[in-house]
Amino acid sequence: MNFHKAAFKASYGTEAQLPESNRAEVSFAGRSNVGKSSLLNKLMYRKGLAKVSSTPGKTATVNFYDVDGVDLVDLPGYGYAKVSKSELDRWADLIEGYFNQDRQFALVVSLIDIRHDPSQLDHDMVGFLADAQLPFAIALTKADKLSKQKANTQKQRIMRALELPQGTPVLLTSAETGAGIEDLRRLIASCISPA
Numbered sequence: 001m002n003f004h005k006a007a008f009k010a011s012y013g014t015e016a017q018l019p020e021s022n023r024a025e026v027s028f029a030g031r032s033n034v035g036k037s038s039l040l041n042k043l044m045y046r047k048g049l050a051k052v053s054s055t056p057g058k059t060a061t062v063n064f065y066d067v068d069g070v071d072l073v074d075l076p077g078y079g080y081a082k083v084s085k086s087e088l089d090r091w092a093d094l095i096e097g098y099f100n101q102d103r104q105f106a107l108v109v110s111l112i113d114i115r116h117d118p119s120q121l122d123h124d125m126v127g128f129l130a131d132a133q134l135p136f137a138i139a140l141t142k143a144d145k146l147s148k149q150k151a152n153t154q155k156q157r158i159m160r161a162l163e164l165p166q167g168t169p170v171l172l173t174s175a176e177t178g179a180g181i182e183d184l185r186r187l188i189a190s191c192i193s194p195a
């Protein structure tokens with residue numbers, strides 16, 4: 001799978017607009033500001049393909065990227081405090097609608113900021129993925145913000161807190177230094193065409 005072959009496909013604001021799933025897709029979920037756009041850009045070797053926002057909590061959309069015949073799906077970030085009730089409802093409809101559709105989920109990457117203990121919404125997200133038995137992995141973001149030793153301690157702490165199913169991959173990543181990005185590319189590729 002060649003991650004250099006990346007292009008933006010389309011953005012959708014409601015569940016009903018989402019295109020039928022006709023090929024494998026890899027979805028990215030996490031709270032607002034966790035570093036999802038930055039990670040996607042790094043994965044795709046592109047600086048500005050996914051918009052990195054200085055103002056979190058922008059309008060929720062599901063964004064599709066084509067990477068070498070695979071869809072990478074950027075899900076709207078959750079947990080931004082300042083959105084209105086109606087915007088929150090729209091977010092929930094969009095996320096739930098997406099996961100309830102009959103889609104070819106190859107892998108869901110759940111992003112969690114390595115510096116913080118998982119929030120209630122992170123627990124909800126991971127709990128949902130585990131219950132639904134979707135293939136998923138955890139990407140701990142912004143690993144460059146901690147020393148190597150602190151990062152590993154925090155990784156163990158987060159893994160314990162989330163009570164992950166046996167064998168769930170947990171990667172330390174940094175969009176700043178590129179740490180863990182190649183591992184994530186390899187993991188994604190292995191879920192598309194299992195060895």
Ligand SMILES: Nc1nc2c(ncn2[C@@H]2O[C@H](COP(=O)(O)OP(=O)(O)O)[C@@H](O)[C@H]2O)c(=O)[nH]1
Nearest residue numbers: 032033034035036037038052053142174175176
């Ligand atoms: N130090 C550091 N900062 C990051 C990293 N990834 C993202 N950020 C910063 O975190 C903020 C939110 O990033 P963004 O990718 O827009 O997050 P999103 O809301 O989850 O899409 C921005 O200021 C980024 O520059 C990282 O790996 N290391």
Ligand SMILES: [Mg+2]
Nearest residue numbers: 036037051053
């Ligand atoms: Mg983003």
